[in-house]
Amino acid sequence: MSVLIKGGRVVTAADTFLADVHVEGERISRVGTSLEADADIVVDATGKLVLPGAIDPHTHLDMPFGGTVTIDDFTSGQTAAVFGGTTCHIDFAIQSRGQTFNEALDVWHGKADGKGVIDYGFHIIVTDLEEGGSLEELATVPDRGVTSYKMLMAYKGVFLVDDETLFEVMRLAARTGALSMIHGENGDVIDVLVKQAVADGNLAPRYHALTRPPELEGEATNRAIQIAHVAGSPLYVVHVTCKDAVHPIAKARRAGWDVWGETCTQYFFVDVTDLDEPDFGGAKYVFSPPVRDKSNQPVLWDAVRTDALSVISTDHCAFLLDGQKTLGKDDFSKIPNGAPGLEERLKMIHHFGVNEGRITLNRMVELLSTNPARLFGLYPRKGTIAPGSDADIVIFDPARKTTLTAATMHGNQDYTLYEGTEVTGDVDTVLIRGTVVVDGGELKVEPGFGRFVKRARFGQHLV
Amino acid sequence: MSVLIKGGRVVTAADTFLADVHVEGERISRVGTSLEADADIVVDATGKLVLPGAIDPHTHLDMPFGGTVTIDDFTSGQTAAVFGGTTCHIDFAIQSRGQTFNEALDVWHGKADGKGVIDYGFHIIVTDLEEGGSLEELATVPDRGVTSYKMLMAYKGVFLVDDETLFEVMRLAARTGALSMIHGENGDVIDVLVKQAVADGNLAPRYHALTRPPELEGEATNRAIQIAHVAGSPLYVVHVTCKDAVHPIAKARRAGWDVWGETCTQYFFVDVTDLDEPDFGGAKYVFSPPVRDKSNQPVLWDAVRTDALSVISTDHCAFLLDGQKTLGKDDFSKIPNGAPGLEERLKMIHHFGVNEGRITLNRMVELLSTNPARLFGLYPRKGTIAPGSDADIVIFDPARKTTLTAATMHGNQDYTLYEGTEVTGDVDTVLIRGTVVVDGGELKVEPGFGRFVKRARFGQHLV
């Protein structure tokens, strides 16, 4: 099988040029002016952008949470993803307390096997080093291509690990070549605030944000950075929402420490006032860390522009407003935390980031594709358009207007955070490993096409 | 009883002027040029400085630690203090696990009653809200004139409290008008590092510093600041040693938060290389937080000059090198933590701070006397020279040279950190509440002269 993409404007993290792209089998074979190659399929990309497929390093498909399960499984979630130009994602395999890490990985492989329409990997979430897994066992996880250890400093009694565990796992990461990841919020203090709010009868969605103030995100982020530095481990801070957390990351990066930060699409667009949307509409915006004061949004744009933050992910974690979010109708603390975003990311960032002049097109590619690939052991297999790389390619029409609405999206979600937003720029055609997966608004592959990717260790190339 | 101090140069936190000071009973009655007042005692202070007595808000007298007890009790420690120009100190009443706060206060009052030669107060150290004290009881402690709650984020298994306790106590402080105080070091991580060092056979004194890196002080300091801000409590960070901790304090202060920091004399002068002093001499420098890299010393001087740090205390916590420090001869983790400093502080700071041009004389008074008084509810009763204030006065000869040596000091210590250091500036005469306590190199009062001071709540004047 071969494909020739003709006449488009290829965009990488550094370069922009007019070129044809020739694919043989699963990989890009040639990039050139006026390629005369024979090809089974020829795609006309004149006037279009030819982008490396977006990569989402932060999703939660088929995940149990708070007595329910996220509404998107590996088929529906990945279908949403690919229609949004995302060709690879990394989900979280969660160790339940009492479970070994390998058992957890097996469970998550079971959820994904035969279901996927895009490529995927896993991070492991460490919750328990006493009854379930051990450091010894955790040391073996990278051998299965799972080269990142995530820990949560929030969700006390569920996911929260103490600083001793945090440090021990980071020291292990330094040895095994894994990347440490943290969710940075001080769960101890949040727990007190939530109980107090509930006791005081403060039960509306807005109390979700009020009980998780930004100081506690800044604090935990800084704590993780300092501990990781003592441990000698590279650190990736997920879903940064506010200046309190941007500041310590930026400071560490200026000092040359191995620290990176990610924010998510939604934090650029929704803010704390949205929690007051009537008729329990505020529940749509309940996720953690919470939406923040609007003054944080320009800080986040500056941060992604200046590489204080290096990745924009989705933290896609979709619950139905009707039937799932409503579990917390009378008590914000019971609202399942999360929102969808896999299909919206590229379009939103292209429109409000690139079209509105906040970041360049190259920087968008770096934030959505190249940097996730580099940081998580996928590069150069994925994350760029270059000979030898997987032919994960998005043909993107920068001029086509489209309106975001849940009604026409491809996941199981019953709302989008951006309902009714008109953007300029839309996905035309998506290839994964040389196969056309989306074209003409239709999915062209069957579940099971997507493949698990064994990722390289931190700092190593995946060839 | 009345005293007239003639012809000296009075120095307050703001002013310097030639004046006589007249004392009636325990208080200053008049400050003036050429006072013609009758007085029982006339002291000639011509050519001398007339300073408000130094106040030390951080001492540990008669304190059990690591299987032994600090060598200075309330008599010997306070005697050292007053010969060093310190006329009031605040010691720490430590709640043992299982003990109520009132029991702890009773114990500490028992240690001090009838023993003191200078005035004193107590902070309460909170270690246990479950089996011993409760928040309700802690709320009553300020009624006894103990208006500061201290917590330690270090010494896991002994003093360390978790973030939930930290936050709960700070919220209480916000209600009761107490000042929250913290020892900021991440004890969880330190505990892992210490165990590792011991397991690896790294047992020399230098490992005391290596297992307590500055990142962990910076981290805990920032954590306490953020949590205190959420709790609405004023915060005082004790014994700051390094830029990692100065930075978050300075940042909070610039933002107008109610945060203050203290450093101690020793951190300006001794550094990590001193731990390698041969023949176990390094043990003299074992205290926590540990001595740091020398590059931190100019940072500390800048910090006290610019009010990033507002107090210089001693953390006087004396152990004999011979017989106590030696408990850790074969294992640094068993060396009792602490060093003497009560007698040395004023002379060292006057010489190396004022004489060498790093701070002004007024700023020295502010750091050693006025600020401790203001922050801990002693002002204006103590901390300045003004009508109505206690006549706690040091007549200081700025020109007399003296050499610091343990041999001639007045506490029970068998070493000083500054052995052999020659300084210019020495204490001549000390008055407390109008009584001459030190003069001509002799102590003029009996144990029991010193009095417990019921301190005002945070932000309030003690009249």
Add this chain to the structure above:
Amino acid sequence: MSVLIKGGRVVTAADTFLADVHVEGERISRVGTSLEADADIVVDATGKLVLPGAIDPHTHLDMPFGGTVTIDDFTSGQTAAVFGGTTCHIDFAIQSRGQTFNEALDVWHGKADGKGVIDYGFHIIVTDLEEGGSLEELATVPDRGVTSYKMLMAYKGVFLVDDETLFEVMRLAARTGALSMIHGENGDVIDVLVKQAVADGNLAPRYHALTRPPELEGEATNRAIQIAHVAGSPLYVVHVTCKDAVHPIAKARRAGWDVWGETCTQYFFVDVTDLDEPDFGGAKYVFSPPVRDKSNQPVLWDAVRTDALSVISTDHCAFLLDGQKTLGKDDFSKIPNGAPGLEERLKMIHHFGVNEGRITLNRMVELLSTNPARLFGLYPRKGTIAPGSDADIVIFDPARKTTLTAATMHGNQDYTLYEGTEVTGDVDTVLIRGTVVVDGGELKVEPGFGRFVKRARFGQHLV
């Protein structure tokens, strides 16, 4: 002559205490509790504050500018001052091009002699080292008690000096013990912008601010700081208005450089939108540097709180709205630059600074009195309440409400920037050198009472 002020609350830069103040002749003789002294005059200050007289280091009385002369001479201006609690000011003797410095001083002495009701000093403004004065002559100026050299980086063709002159004068200041002062705005660039605006027909008052953007104040301020540092001269930056200029001053101060900054009352309260006041009312707010965007106001409050800025002056430079400001009715560039403020300063800063919690009462005293005295060679003669100091004392009623209005003010001004503002806190009685100058709303002395003060050199005490 002797005066006894009974029962007030004395406030200095550091201390607050209840005490009586006894004055003999021109100086304070005693401060004490329950002074029983005989006195010719007894003033009851119960419930009142007893403050050191405010000092204004930045005024322009009887100054020619733009074809007219400021409306307040040394009598009317000083009368306004003393009703506002200001007991000493330092005006600017301006060297005209071609004139020697001594000639300039003679001219200014001539303006003030026999006119004053408060004490005063002069700075010298250097405009010309080629045809008029020389460095040699300038070196002699401090001998006349004029110990500060001011230069302007703005007003091209009138006052502006180039960087060579700036540097030469600063080097001289380093030798003669004078303090260098600068007006920091880039006059070269402003000149281009003003000409362009006029050429484009942009003639309304608002263009005064638009042609003097804050970048140019920040730039010149930083330039002066760097040049002064190379020259080895202490530097005082007058009338700082914006974060662009606060930042380099704060940075230099943190580094321990001898740099200080001043802002003026008006910059806390009026902003760029006021220039659009109808009926040419905007002209009231035309002075340089110009009013700024409102976002600078909290920055200025933070700066005076944290000692990034150390003095609040008035830059009193009054022109009648009707008849003088109107010179620029058709062309903003012809509006005389300046506004009144001598009578308003203390009340405005007390109300909006102290009453509203932005600064403490002690800090207000430091900003308005003690720091100007210290920096300009007046301390401890002036700037505090202490034995031996001049009895320049303001008895201030912190509880009395008053409304600011030009109609009842004592200068020649026909407007105040704060018309109709109600404040709590007012001046009761003012003493200068032991003489009651204001009491019961009346001026009690004749012109000529005020005396020229020969100031000490930088860093030296005036006794």
Add this chain to the structure above:
Amino acid sequence: MSVLIKGGRVVTAADTFLADVHVEGERISRVGTSLEADADIVVDATGKLVLPGAIDPHTHLDMPFGGTVTIDDFTSGQTAAVFGGTTCHIDFAIQSRGQTFNEALDVWHGKADGKGVIDYGFHIIVTDLEEGGSLEELATVPDRGVTSYKMLMAYKGVFLVDDETLFEVMRLAARTGALSMIHGENGDVIDVLVKQAVADGNLAPRYHALTRPPELEGEATNRAIQIAHVAGSPLYVVHVTCKDAVHPIAKARRAGWDVWGETCTQYFFVDVTDLDEPDFGGAKYVFSPPVRDKSNQPVLWDAVRTDALSVISTDHCAFLLDGQKTLGKDDFSKIPNGAPGLEERLKMIHHFGVNEGRITLNRMVELLSTNPARLFGLYPRKGTIAPGSDADIVIFDPARKTTLTAATMHGNQDYTLYEGTEVTGDVDTVLIRGTVVVDGGELKVEPGFGRFVKRARFGQHLV
């Protein structure tokens, strides 16, 4: 003509991948795995890096200075360049006072015509808007492909322009799409310091640095940034040497201003102590801004890593030590300012930057090639390896050791700043526009091969 480069590792600013590169005529036609293309020339690059040719935006060939002329003309200088992997440079056409800009360009074209072996462009240096050129004429210069206006704030009486000119030219640049460039040092103050040093008999080379302190570079840099921001012009600061100048650039960039900075190879390696090299050897290190204290070197590495600085150039300006530098044997102020560097840059930065872990290989390509191309209107014609770009390619052996010595270099210089330095990594083969220019240590083209490049305006692509 066609060329096929087989088996190398292609490195761009973002990507690194194994690929063949096929060139047809002057441009790159294809990049691919296992290209089977026919080609006239096949180059085996196995084990080698395939880099875009380095671009040097800062050179001075055939330039009169201080009574002599730089020793390298366009042939010798460009020969040195290409042996060092530089395939394009931008030199400065200097307007003499009284000369029009077009005359100046004609003069410089005359110097280069028929001489070059690599491609080149010109910046125009503005010195005079009164007698020679005018703003109107300067507006036409970009039409000749000269799209950057450089001004010097130093060299009083020779190049220095005042702030009015600076601002006027920057406003023009904002209109014409030119990039403003500045040499940032305060020439007014330097001039005083130099005269003073000479008058004081301080004549040795070390006084070159002592009379140009870093504060004056920081000052001028900040001044240019602020003025450019008011003017609305993009700004490029040449040869940044110290933290004083890095700081304002970094601050502006974080704020999103259009400001970029360049440093030069030498500032990473030589420092102020080198000026004391005996036997007048210090003269080798005399250039402006001067060498600095060594503490600036890590700051510069951090700056190029974090994009505070975006380009590393050479400021190649070669004078013979013997016969030219010696003009200043008895007076440092007469030493011609400048040093060679064209041949050394890539090797030094590769070895000490990449090999020693301070920057990545991709970042090196960005600093030496892609960023200069982007900023100066050469991209994507030059500055990357992509289809459609000029085939300006360096085949670089990252493993070959070589020793830098003037004896074997290709310019006319009689010394190198790095004499005897051993580096790992050397240039094998260089192509320019598809022609092999260097191979096997030999130059393969004749003078006249190099071509003038008409550059695009700022922000526009050159296709």
